[in-house]
Amino acid sequence: MILSAGDGMTRTAFLRQVWEQVINAPIRGAWIDNVIAQSQAHPKGSFADAGRALERLLAVGADRRDLNSVVGAAVYEAVFSLLYMLDDPGVDGGEVFMLHESLLSADPSGLEGRPESSSSD
Numbered sequence: 001m002i003l004s005a006g007d008g009m010t011r012t013a014f015l016r017q018v019w020e021q022v023i024n025a026p027i028r029g030a031w032i033d034n035v036i037a038q039s040q041a042h043p044k045g046s047f048a049d050a051g052r053a054l055e056r057l058l059a060v061g062a063d064r065r066d067l068n069s070v071v072g073a074a075v076y077e078a079v080f081s082l083l084y085m086l087d088d089p090g091v092d093g094g095e096v097f098m099l100h101e102s103l104l105s106a107d108p109s110g111l112e113g114r115p116e117s118s119s120s121d
Contacts, residue, residue, distance in 0.1 A: 022079055026071045032064060046104060046113035 009017075025031070032054055039051020057067065086096060104112040111117035 018079060023072060023076050026075065027068045031071070032058075032067060044114060049115040 035047070036051045036054050038045065039048040039055075042048060054067070058064075091099075107113055107117055109117040
């Protein structure tokens with residue numbers, strides 16, 4: 001999933017692309033199976049614990065549509081917060097170019113999203 005603003009993309013077009021490629025993507029995609037497969041292939045990888053959690057939820061009868069709804073709401077909240085933070089307080093000198101490349105390394109736990117990085121136990 002790559003957002004490309006291209007030359008002259010309007011604010012409206014950019015936000016529509018965010019909805020299509022980020023917020024609504026889980027509803028259309030095979031994200032659940034992809035997260036589980038990635039977790040199985042890389043059990044110590046970033047967010048591998050999410051794959052194991054999804055397996056447990058499906059095993060007890062969780063509905064995939066319900067999971068899509070929950071994830072869609074969480075993604076919306078994350079995007080909203082990110083866009084707000086880019087505006088207020090913003091990034092020093094407007095240095096927002098290529099921030100995605102530094103996101104995992106900014107995990108406060110130092111675990112880059114790997115299992116136990118979000119543990120509050």
